[in-house]
Amino acid sequence: MTDLPTRPPPDEAAERQPRTRASAQRRIDQLADEIARHDALYYLRDQPEIPDAEYDRLRRELEALEAEWPELARADSPTRRVGVRPGGASFAPVEHRVPMLSLENAMDEAEFRAFDERIRRLLGVEPPVEYVGELKLDGAAVELVYEDGDFTIGSTRGDGRVGEDVTANLRPVNGIPARLRGGSVPARASIRGEVVLPRRAFQRLNRVREERGDEPFVNPRNAAAGSLRQRDDVDLERLRSLEFRAYGVAEGLPRSVATQTQALETLRAWGFALSDEIALCPGPDAALAFHQRALATRDALPFEVDGTVFKVDRLAWQDEIGSLPRAPRWAIAWKFPPQQESTVVEAIEVQVGRTGALTPVAKLRPVFVGGVTVSNATLHNQDEVERKDVRVGDTVVVQRAGDVIPQIVQVVASRRPHGTRRWQMPAHCPVCRAAVVRLEGEAVTRCPNLDCPAQIENNVRHFASRGALDIEGLGAKRVHLLAEQGLVKRVSDVFRLDVATLAELDRMGEKSAANLVAQIERAKRTTFARFLLALGIRHVGEGVAELLAGHYAGDLDALMAATAEEIDATPGIGPTIAESVAKFFADERNRSEIAALRALGVTWPKGERRRRGEGPLAGKTFVLTGTLPHLAREEAKRRIEDAGGKVTGSVSKKTSYVVAGADPGSKLAKATELGVEVLDEDGLLALLPS
Ligand code: IVH
Numbered sequence: 001m002t003d004l005p006t007r008p009p010p011d012e013a014a015e016r017q018p019r020t021r022a023s024a025q026r027r028i029d030q031l032a033d034e035i036a037r038h039d040a041l042y043y044l045r046d047q048p049e050i051p052d053a054e055y056d057r058l059r060r061e062l063e064a065l066e067a068e069w070p071e072l073a074r075a076d077s078p079t080r081r082v083g084v085r086p087g088g089a090s091f092a093p094v095e096h097r098v099p100m101l102s103l104e105n106a107m108d109e110a111e112f113r114a115f116d117e118r119i120r121r122l123l124g125v126e127p128p129v130e131y132v133g134e135l136k137l138d139g140a141a142v143e144l145v146y147e148d149g150d151f152t153i154g155s156t157r158g159d160g161r162v163g164e165d166v167t168a169n170l171r172p173v174n175g176i177p178a179r180l181r182g183g184s185v186p187a188r189a190s191i192r193g194e195v196v197l198p199r200r201a202f203q204r205l206n207r208v209r210e211e212r213g214d215e216p217f218v219n220p221r222n223a224a225a226g227s228l229r230q231r232d233d234v235d236l237e238r239l240r241s242l243e244f245r246a247y248g249v250a251e252g253l254p255r256s257v258a259t260q261t262q263a264l265e266t267l268r269a270w271g272f273a274l275s276d277e278i279a280l281c282p283g284p285d286a287a288l289a290f291h292q293r294a295l296a297t298r299d300a301l302p303f304e305v306d307g308t309v310f311k312v313d314r315l316a317w318q319d320e321i322g323s324l325p326r327a328p329r330w331a332i333a334w335k336f337p338p339q340q341e342s343t344v345v346e347a348i349e350v351q352v353g354r355t356g357a358l359t360p361v362a363k364l365r366p367v368f369v370g371g372v373t374v375s376n377a378t379l380h381n382q383d384e385v386e387r388k389d390v391r392v393g394d395t396v397v398v399q400r401a402g403d404v405i406p407q408i409v410q411v412v413a414s415r416r417p418h419g420t421r422r423w424q425m426p427a428h429c430p431v432c433r434a435a436v437v438r439l440e441g442e443a444v445t446r447c448p449n450l451d452c453p454a455q456i457e458n459n460v461r462h463f464a465s466r467g468a469l470d471i472e473g474l475g476a477k478r479v480h481l482l483a484e485q486g487l488v489k490r491v492s493d494v495f496r497l498d499v500a501t502l503a504e505l506d507r508m509g510e511k512s513a514a515n516l517v518a519q520i521e522r523a524k525r526t527t528f529a530r531f532l533l534a535l536g537i538r539h540v541g542e543g544v545a546e547l548l549a550g551h552y553a554g555d556l557d558a559l560m561a562a563t564a565e566e567i568d569a570t571p572g573i574g575p576t577i578a579e580s581v582a583k584f585f586a587d588e589r590n591r592s593e594i595a596a597l598r599a600l601g602v603t604w605p606k607g608e609r610r611r612r613g614e615g616p617l618a619g620k621t622f623v624l625t626g627t628l629p630h631l632a633r634e635e636a637k638r639r640i641e642d643a644g645g646k647v648t649g650s651v652s653k654k655t656s657y658v659v660a661g662a663d664p665g666s667k668l669a670k671a672t673e674l675g676v677e678v679l680d681e682d683g684l685l686a687l688l689p690s
Contacts, residue, residue: 048219053341081325131309142192198241345362348423353448354461432453453484470530567582624661
């Protein structure tokens with residue numbers, strides 16, 4: 001993980017300069033207009049343009065300027081209001097009898113501690129104050145009114161005083177009872193909470209929208225808000241995939257209720273779903289622990305959560321502390337580090353893969369997001385670039401969540417400089433200059449030249465990689481050098497290298513040349529599955545290679561002679577893969593390359609029938625997290641699998657072991673939470689056959 005500092009965005013840089021009154025006024029106006037524009041995009045169109053982190057920075061800059069120049073603050077300043085007043089006549093207005101406020105943010109521990117100190121100062125108490133820790137669900141805030149126990153009006157937050165009547169759209173939402181449960185219900189109850197869309201449902205919804213040619217939603221929150229504001233042709237399925245989680249009672253709380261904890265219990269008793277994690281924290285240290293736990297489990301939650309919320313538990317104290325126009329002073333939202341940031345596309349390069357596929361890759365101005373510095377993001381293919389219309393010079397929103405590779409979410413249209421041009425896939429391979437082809441109905445553009453150095457290089461890299469023949473010392477740089485020198489033109493050439501030739505290479509020397517040759521020699525004795533994987537057949541990854549190896553029990557000639565239909569009969573193999581395998585072995589060039597490899601001494605045990613799930617670790621499931629001191633992740637995975645174990649990506653109750661190294665992610669926390677046994681590298685090695 002590189003820890004490059006990020007450039008402050010221009011707005012923040014401007015904030016640091018001393019200002020004259022006139023320039024402060026100009027900047028205040030600019031910011032107020034800019035924030036109002038983003039509010040409209042966010043609340044009225046459900047299509048925000050910039051990441052939350054950047055929006056928060058704009059707000060903070062404005063708050064700081066207004067604090068310094070109070071007389072310059074505009075009466076309509078966005079720092080004094082919540083959201084925006086709903087426009088248009090689509091939904092009837094609903095007045096909130098108790099205003100729906102927003103929350104102040106804390107960005108780090110120091111800001112949270114400052115909040116705690118302010119609370120104690122306001123209350124004049126010395127001992128720690130109890131807080132209820134809740135998750136900050138990232139969805140749409142709504143109010144549900146129940147009259148004599150029946151759900152009668154549901155509305156959006158709007159500007160906090162007036163929202164929109166979306167009762168009909170709220171009725172099918174999960175977690176909203178049509179009637180309050182329990183014997184004594186108040187004449188009128190007003191419930192506050194968040195409507196969220198689970199991540200999975202969000203992905204499904206966007207896939208359908210894209211197929212239909214509709215603009216996809218940029219995040220689950222806007223998809224939830226957009227779903228609630230459907231008017232014509234209301235999609236019932238979409239509403240049914242939404243979930244409501246209650247977090248407050250604005251009217252109708254029984255008199256006996258004295259704390260937020262009890263308020264939440266009342267909500268539960270009335271039949272509402274609450275958020276997954278709630279804890280009473282007896283002081284700021286416990287709150288910190290709650291926040292860290294929530295952060296560690298963030299990616300494992302079904303919904304997007306963008307922070308934690310802490311509320312003073314005692315309701316009488318909440319009243320005593322009071323509220324400001326925009327937000328209560330007795331609560332705070334402690335935001336998680338952002339998973340979306342904006343940055344600039346400095347170039348779009350094209351990479352040529354092993355199969356000749358051309359992939360456009362955006363080269364980004366480095367930006368710290370989701371815990372790492374991101375400087376590349378794949379753009380997948382021509383269609384994807386066209387759909388998002390990403391251009392060199394554009395400011396884009398980059399997302400990196402969990403272990404997922406960075407994605408470009410969208411272009412910030414208003415920041416496009418003049419003179420940019422639509423990006424086009426080049427007509428020629430950037431490496432060998434061959435004319436590229438894109439077959440009808442395929443998304444991928446390819447370089448058709450099998451002798452393209454890029455393809456050769458990638459093939460050889462794949463051939464030598466850990467999951468395949470695992471030739472230590474033959475990494476990307478060496479392969480590049482060998483290909484560049486013309487020493488390796490096809491994979492079999494690897495077995496033709498000798499110490500004398502290698503020793504001549506840049507920075508190689510006699511000793512490393514001898515080491516490499518020894519490694520190459522060692523790699524000749526392999527397994528059938530590894531050999532099949534190493535060939536680089538399209539659609540044949542590790543799993544498929546193992547299925548084929550198991551079925552054909554080491555008999556390459558039988559596999560090479562098989563028709564697509566026969567291969568299709570292998571359990572677990574479908575027609576696309578079978579077709580691809582048969583086509584590969586029918587190609588004369590591949591056949592002669594395989595003959596060469598065998599003649600050069602590549603072998604594997606025949607009759608090898610071992611498949612996944614056989615061996616000393618059969619039936620055991622492992623999850624790997626963090627960096628192990630000696631074993632690379634791929635190596636650890638391979639050795640577990642070679643011993644019959646399974647490696648999966650997420651921790652559940654069924655996980656047998658979590659193997660944790662340095663800088664473990666949320667998986668370690670999850671393991672501790674579920675009581676799954678945690679091993680270090682030595683612990684793992686002890687389980688593996690030597
Ligand atoms: S309490 C008066 N609790 O965050 C207190 N809000 O940025 C108002 N939110 O408008 C809110 N989870 O939409 C509260 N556990 C939680 C929340 C929560 C999410 C949202 C809510 C609010 C926004 C403020």
